[in-house]
Amino acid sequence: MSNLPVRRFAEVRWLFGVVILLLILGTLLPLLGLVFALGVGREEPDPLLASAAAVAAALQGEGAVAQPGVVRLAVYAGDTPQLRVGSVPSEPYWPFPSQKAWEAAGRPAAAFGVWNGERLRVVFWPLRDGKLLQLFAPQPPPTTSPWLEVTVGLSLLLSLSGGALAWYLVGQVLAPYGELLEEARSFAGKAGEAPEDRFLVSTFRQAVQRVEQQERELSSRAQELAELSAGLAHELRNHLAVMDGYVRLARENPQELSRYLEILAGELRSQRDFLERFLAFVRPENLSPAPVALGKVLRELAARLAAQYPEVAVEVEGEGVAWADPTAVRVVLENLLRNACEAARKPGGWVKVTVEQQARQVLVQVADNGPGVSPELVGQLFQPFVSAKPGGGIGLALARRLARACGGEVELAAGAGPTVFVCRLPRERQA
Numbered sequence: 001m002s003n004l005p006v007r008r009f010a011e012v013r014w015l016f017g018v019v020i021l022l023l024i025l026g027t028l029l030p031l032l033g034l035v036f037a038l039g040v041g042r043e044e045p046d047p048l049l050a051s052a053a054a055v056a057a058a059l060q061g062e063g064a065v066a067q068p069g070v071v072r073l074a075v076y077a078g079d080t081p082q083l084r085v086g087s088v089p090s091e092p093y094w095p096f097p098s099q100k101a102w103e104a105a106g107r108p109a110a111a112f113g114v115w116n117g118e119r120l121r122v123v124f125w126p127l128r129d130g131k132l133l134q135l136f137a138p139q140p141p142p143t144t145s146p147w148l149e150v151t152v153g154l155s156l157l158l159s160l161s162g163g164a165l166a167w168y169l170v171g172q173v174l175a176p177y178g179e180l181l182e183e184a185r186s187f188a189g190k191a192g193e194a195p196e197d198r199f200l201v202s203t204f205r206q207a208v209q210r211v212e213q214q215e216r217e218l219s220s221r222a223q224e225l226a227e228l229s230a231g232l233a234h235e236l237r238n239h240l241a242v243m244d245g246y247v248r249l250a251r252e253n254p255q256e257l258s259r260y261l262e263i264l265a266g267e268l269r270s271q272r273d274f275l276e277r278f279l280a281f282v283r284p285e286n287l288s289p290a291p292v293a294l295g296k297v298l299r300e301l302a303a304r305l306a307a308q309y310p311e312v313a314v315e316v317e318g319e320g321v322a323w324a325d326p327t328a329v330r331v332v333l334e335n336l337l338r339n340a341c342e343a344a345r346k347p348g349g350w351v352k353v354t355v356e357q358q359a360r361q362v363l364v365q366v367a368d369n370g371p372g373v374s375p376e377l378v379g380q381l382f383q384p385f386v387s388a389k390p391g392g393g394i395g396l397a398l399a400r401r402l403a404r405a406c407g408g409e410v411e412l413a414a415g416a417g418p419t420v421f422v423c424r425l426p427r428e429r430q431a
Contacts, residue, residue, distance in 0.1 A: 018165070049109070052125040052135045072136040075127065088136055089115055096124075099132050112139060236271070243267050287325035287405060289429060294329070294355050294362060295319040301334050302353070309341040311349060318355030320362035322425035324406035329425065332402050332410065335395035336366045336421050343370025343419060352418075357427070364423040365413070372419050373412065381412060399423070406430075 055073060072086030079098050081090060095113060096102035102124060111122050118138065125133040184203040243264055250260040295318060302314040314337065322329060340351040349369060356363040373381060384397045400410040403423060407430040413420035 049123060052123045052133060055135065056125045056127055056133050074134050074136075076132045076134070077130065082131065086136070087116075088134070092132070092134070099130075102132070287328055289323055289325055289406070292322050292324055292326050292329045292425075293319070294322055294333070294364060294425070297326075297330055298333055298337070298353050298355065298364070301330070301337050305334075305337055305341050309345055309349075311347055312341045312344050313350045314341065314353070315350070316353045316355070318357075320355045320357035320364070321427065322362045322406075322408075323427060323429050324408065324425050325402075328402040328406055332399045332406075332423060333364065335399040336364075336410070336423060339395050339399075340366050340368035340370070340419070340421070343372075344368040345370075360427055361408070362425050362427055364425070365420055366423070367418045367420045369418050378412065382410070396421075 072088050073083070074081055074085070074088045075083040076092050076099065079091060084090070092098055092102065095111065096105060102108075107124070107126075109124060111124070113120060113122070121137050121139045123135045123137075125135070127133055181200060184200050187207060188199075188203050246260045246264050246267070250257050253260075295316065298316045302316050306312075306314060337351065337353065341349075344351055351366065351368045354365045354367075356365075382396050382400045384394055396410070403410045403425065406425060408423065408425040410421065410423045413422050
């Protein structure tokens with residue numbers, strides 16, 4: 001396929017060479033025919049001049065005999081006719097009303113004119129004693145040489161053939177160009193105001209940029225998928241290792257079977273919860289924004305988590321209404337509260353949630369008195385599987401992802417003191 005454009009352009013160049021040759025021949029042949037016809041005509045003697053010479057010799061007594069075909073002549077002495085044979089003018093022929101006028105014009109040998117509605121050719125021949133002989137002959141209609149007619153016809157045929165071939169070649173060459181232009185218009189979604197060649201180049205660049213962008217996105221997505229797969233395998237392996245250990249202990253200590261079964265059930269619940277969080281993280285968002293009363297949702301979540309973390313006191317203050325998907329908002333807030341409860345899971349642990357309604361957003365702050373976030377984890381805190389707590393490290397990554405999908409944000413507040421996570425959600429419908 002790489003040789004196809006070269007072969008195609010070579011064929012087009014060859015065919016255009018043929019067209020140019022035909023056009024050149026069509027231009028030169030008429031000129032050659034004209035030159036040949038003129039050359040042939042110059043070789044033929046002028047019968048009227050020969051007749052004039054013969055008549056002049058006869059009139060001057062030199063013994064020559066006039067040509068039998070000449071029957072129209074006149075001899076003038078000045079402006080007076082001396083001899084008239086046939087139907088001729090009674091005075092010197094126009095455009096020379098007198099012999100002096102003829103001499104002033106340079107004494108031409110022949111002239112053309114119309115007399116009594118007849119087109120005539122007149123030959124002037126000076127005689128002795130200042131007399132002037134004029135011979136008259138009808139001027140025949142112009143004739144053309146057969147060679148000239150043949151060459152003109154052939155040149156016309158060659159020119160038409162070359163033009164038709166050029167038209168065909170242009171159509172063949174531009175056909176793929178037209179198809180490419182239609183594809184470019186379909187790709188760009190518009191006809192384009194620039195000239196066709198610049199429009200094609202611009203569209204091709206846009207296509208290349210789009211392909212490169214898609215390749216970058218696919219590469220990033222593939223890397224993200226590889227990281228998620230590795231993290232998922234690591235977490236599942238840890239859960240299975242714990243379960244395998246308790247199964248082994250149950251076999252070795254049958255009297256503790258019930259306790260080990262309860263622990264295994266807890267591990268199963270934890271693993272199921274982890275898988276649900278993972279699926280929620282990788283599942284595409286299909287959001288339906290609506291008003292959400294955040295204070296009510298937070299109090300319901302606090303009551304639910306109190307049963308799982310009885311040693312942690314959860315307090316909710318403030319009210320606010322956000323415009324976001326209710327299910328996504330609930331997942332975001334639940335993961336923030338669960339993360340805080342896991343961090344503060346100790347005697348005397350507490351979690352304080354504050355809701356503040358601002359001009360264009362609602363601010364939710366979740367603070368806990370846990371050990372805080374280690375400095376080495378701060379930069380990677382919202383990445384999947386990056387966590388020092390149970391739960392697989394999916395909660396914060398899922399919370400940020402869903403918050404951004406709703407037009408908000410989740411981040412860690414800087415500063416000393418209790419650990420504070422901040423969630424911002426919009427108050428108005430996003431465009």
